[in-house]
Amino acid sequence: MEETLRDVLKDKDLTFDVLKKDLKSLEESFNLLSQKWNLEIIYTLFLKNEATFSGLRHILGVNSRTLSDKLKNLKGHGYIERIVEAGPPLRVKYALTVKGRNTALLALPLLYYLSSLSSI
Numbered sequence: 001m002e003e004t005l006r007d008v009l010k011d012k013d014l015t016f017d018v019l020k021k022d023l024k025s026l027e028e029s030f031n032l033l034s035q036k037w038n039l040e041i042i043y044t045l046f047l048k049n050e051a052t053f054s055g056l057r058h059i060l061g062v063n064s065r066t067l068s069d070k071l072k073n074l075k076g077h078g079y080i081e082r083i084v085e086a087g088p089p090l091r092v093k094y095a096l097t098v099k100g101r102n103t104a105l106l107a108l109p110l111l112y113y114l115s116s117l118s119s120i
Helices: 003-008 015-035 038-048 051-061 064-076 097-117
Strands: 049-052 079-087 089-097
Touching: 015 038, 038 049, 038 051, 038 064, 038 079, 038 089, 038 097, 049 051, 051 064, 051 089, 064 079, 089 097
Parallel strands: none
Antiparallel strands: 049 089, 079 089
């Protein structure tokens, strides 16, 4: 993994200005993924494939208002999709988009690695 990162960076001239510009371009993603509940929602949808609002609320133990806000935000950034199934009864489910699934696949190894360090 470290070798891959070196290969990606070897052709870049990492001046302070270039690094600052790179960090600035990543700022929105850093902020979004570091917000409370966002990675938990992505992780849960990754493992379950899809979930209802009440299912997510039950699994995560988050209040309805917060969950609603987080789902709207993640949907707006293209990480999840809202699936409305025709009724009756009308059912709404949430699932990861390709972007959300790829984010989960990239984030989970890091999260598991960091979790293993805390038990040492």
